[in-house]
Amino acid sequence: xxxxxxxxxxxxxxxxxxxxxxxxxxxxxxxxxxxxxxxxxxxxxxxxxxxxxxxxxxxxxxxxxxxxxxxxxxxxxxxxxxxxxxxxxxxxxxxxxxxxxxxxxxxxxxxxxxxxxxxxxxxxxxxxxxxxxxxxxxxxxxxxxxxxxxxxxxxxxxxxxxxxxxxxxxxxxxxxxxxxxxxxxxxxxxxxxxxxxxxxxxxxxxxxxxxxxxxxxxx
Amino acid sequence: xxxxxxxxxxxxxxxxxxxxxxxxxxxxxxxxxxxxxxxxxxxxxxxxxxxxxxxxxxxxxxxxxxxxxxxxxxxxxxxxxxxxxxxxxxxxxxxxxxxxxxxxxxxxxxxxxxxxxxxxxxxxxxxxxxxxxxxxxxxxxxxxxxxxxxxxxxxxxxxxxxxxxxxxxxxxxxxxxxxxxxxxxxxxxxxxxxxxxxxxxxxxxxxxxxxxxxxxxxxxxxxxxxxxxxxxxxxxxxxxxxxxxxxxxxxxxxxxxxxxxxxxxxxxxxxxxxxxxxxxxxxxxxxxxxxxxxxxxxxxxxxxxxxxxxxxxxxxxxxxxxxxxxxxxxxxxxxxxxxxxxxxxxxxxxxxxxxxxxxxxxxxxxxxxxxxxxxxxxxxxxxxxxxxxxxxx
Numbered sequence: 001x002x003x004x005x006x007x008x009x010x011x012x013x014x015x016x017x018x019x020x021x022x023x024x025x026x027x028x029x030x031x032x033x034x035x036x037x038x039x040x041x042x043x044x045x046x047x048x049x050x051x052x053x054x055x056x057x058x059x060x061x062x063x064x065x066x067x068x069x070x071x072x073x074x075x076x077x078x079x080x081x082x083x084x085x086x087x088x089x090x091x092x093x094x095x096x097x098x099x100x101x102x103x104x105x106x107x108x109x110x111x112x113x114x115x116x117x118x119x120x121x122x123x124x125x126x127x128x129x130x131x132x133x134x135x136x137x138x139x140x141x142x143x144x145x146x147x148x149x150x151x152x153x154x155x156x157x158x159x160x161x162x163x164x165x166x167x168x169x170x171x172x173x174x175x176x177x178x179x180x181x182x183x184x185x186x187x188x189x190x191x192x193x194x195x196x197x198x199x200x201x202x203x204x205x206x207x208x209x210x211x212x213x214x215x216x217x218x219x
Numbered sequence: 220x221x222x223x224x225x226x227x228x229x230x231x232x233x234x235x236x237x238x239x240x241x242x243x244x245x246x247x248x249x250x251x252x253x254x255x256x257x258x259x260x261x262x263x264x265x266x267x268x269x270x271x272x273x274x275x276x277x278x279x280x281x282x283x284x285x286x287x288x289x290x291x292x293x294x295x296x297x298x299x300x301x302x303x304x305x306x307x308x309x310x311x312x313x314x315x316x317x318x319x320x321x322x323x324x325x326x327x328x329x330x331x332x333x334x335x336x337x338x339x340x341x342x343x344x345x346x347x348x349x350x351x352x353x354x355x356x357x358x359x360x361x362x363x364x365x366x367x368x369x370x371x372x373x374x375x376x377x378x379x380x381x382x383x384x385x386x387x388x389x390x391x392x393x394x395x396x397x398x399x400x401x402x403x404x405x406x407x408x409x410x411x412x413x414x415x416x417x418x419x420x421x422x423x424x425x426x427x428x429x430x431x432x433x434x435x436x437x438x439x440x441x442x443x444x445x446x447x448x449x450x451x452x453x454x455x456x457x458x459x460x461x462x463x464x465x466x467x468x469x470x471x472x473x474x475x476x477x478x479x480x481x482x483x484x485x486x487x488x489x490x491x492x493x494x495x496x497x498x499x500x501x502x503x504x505x506x507x508x509x510x511x512x513x514x515x516x517x518x519x520x521x522x523x524x525x526x527x528x529x530x531x532x533x534x535x536x537x538x539x540x541x542x543x544x545x546x547x548x549x550x551x552x553x554x555x556x557x558x559x560x561x562x563x564x565x566x567x568x569x570x571x572x573x574x575x576x577x578x579x580x581x582x583x584x585x586x587x588x589x590x591x592x593x594x595x596x597x598x599x600x601x602x603x604x605x606x607x608x609x610x611x612x
């Protein structure tokens with residue numbers, strides 16, 4: 001069963017900049033793939049469209065069986081809350097908030113009570129090897145640890161699809177390897193994962209590569 | 220698929236988390252609201268306390284006393300009350316006590332060597348023995364007149380009169396109408412009859428005998444049952460002077476105090492306006508803080524959108540933040556205003572009163588300000604596209 005289905009997707013900014021020029025992409029449930037391309041290739045736009053943060057200019061997008069174009073902004077938000085997890089290059093953790101509450105906020109918009117959110121957050125932090133740092137704040141942790149907290153936040157609600165935008169871009173190679181190991185474990189547990197990167201080493205590490213150039217997916 | 224609702228607790232948690240991250244800014248912008256609310260509460264509180272003080276005084280003195288004085292004849296000459304007037308007033312049903320004073324054409328001085336023109340504003344009056352009871356006054360020193368001392372050269376001084384003559388004890392003699400009178404009592408202040416405070420009081424018989432008093436009372440004091448005051452007031456002129464009821468003036472001394480209480484309760488609109496301006500400026504400060512907050516937190520907004528927050532939930536987050544901010548200022552201001560009221564009232568020996576409606580009004584005002592100040596920033600935050608927010612570095 002496919003979890004991502006893009007058909008003839010184009011995205012034009014201001015009527016002149018063609019970021020995507022007709023992309024077809026099908027990703028099956030449980031896949032681990034890399035979307036690779038140089039900067040300006042349109043891979044970030046692809047991530048935004050797959051992540052339902054933006055709508056295509058034309059074409060059809062189905063995520064987890066939902067036709068994105070037919071959904072209101074409210075319903076798209078609900079789709080993101082329950083089916084999607086994001087990991088960003090800059091972590092985007094709330095300063096001054098403990099790792100536990102940062103992760104628990106990953107389920108804030110799912111209607112789960114606070115007590116349950118915290119229990120699940122503790123489990124998710126345990127899963128990324130930070131079970132001993134629940135009360136630490138982001139500024140008390142290394143970059144690698146912060147990104148692991150961000151991964152825990154992305155998966156705390158058990159979303160079927162995880163989107164990672166340059167997850168190791170701000171990390172040294174040891175910390176990057178640590179994060180990739182966790183991503184591998186999540187993939188083995190059944191989560192569909194798409195990593196957006198310009199690093200061919202990481203791309204080779206993934207079982208499937210999708211190469212993007214000038215707004216098109218290369219065959 | 221429908222988005223889940225945030226519980227009230229989560230809304231408050233999220234709103235407070237934005238404030239916790241920037242404590243200094245929160246305190247400064249809440250201060251504006253606090254100053255406005257404190258000013259208004261203090262203005263209302265202090266005027267209410269002053270009013271309460273006057274009302275309590277009024278309660279203690281009673282409002283059931285009427286005074287009757289001789290007015291003018293139709294030809295503009297001073298009229299006289301009949302000698303029998305006090306007895307007539309006593310016979311009115313609801314009246315339980317009546318007394319009279321009459322001006323005697325004499326002066327009171329420490330010795331005969333002092334010039335007769337130097338009276339110190341003290342008048343010499345004949346008083347009936349029932350006067351003290353009717354005024355509900357008390358003696359500070361010595362005794363009040365009785366039937367025996369009313370016939371003797373004995374004098375009672377009002378509080379002010381004693382002060383002006385420099386007399387602090389009884390047994391002293393004063394020079395009145397060409398002979399010595401012995402001071403046998405000094406009165407405490409009588410707020411409902413300030414003219415008595417400035418008088419030297421002697422008995423009717425001795426005044427007629429030695430001080431050239433004609434025996435006609437000039438003022439009659441009476442107390443009646445509270446609910447019958449108006450009825451008594453209506454019949455007094457005819458009772459006192461059946462032949463010329465129009466030559467009689469009736470007044471209610473407590474009316475003056477009641478008017479002062481009403482005036483004190485009407486707070487200074489200028490100060491209140493000043494508080495309103497401070498509040499307005501505080502509201503603008505909160506709006507400013509919120510606009511800056513939205514600009515600075517584009518990434519956080521983008522993150523929350525990616526976590527599944529709807530536009531409405533982002534709007535609610537910033538509105539609740541703005542509400543919490545101004546509520547913080549409101550609570551601090553209400554406490555400050557109440558403390559200022561209590562402090563001022565204590566220093567004046569007034570009962571401190573902060574009316575609950577003022578507190579309620581302050582709460583309502585802060586809620587309105589928080590909503591109005593937060594509305595525009597919240598709309599801006601909700602309108603941010605999730606991708607724009609995420610690509611901002």
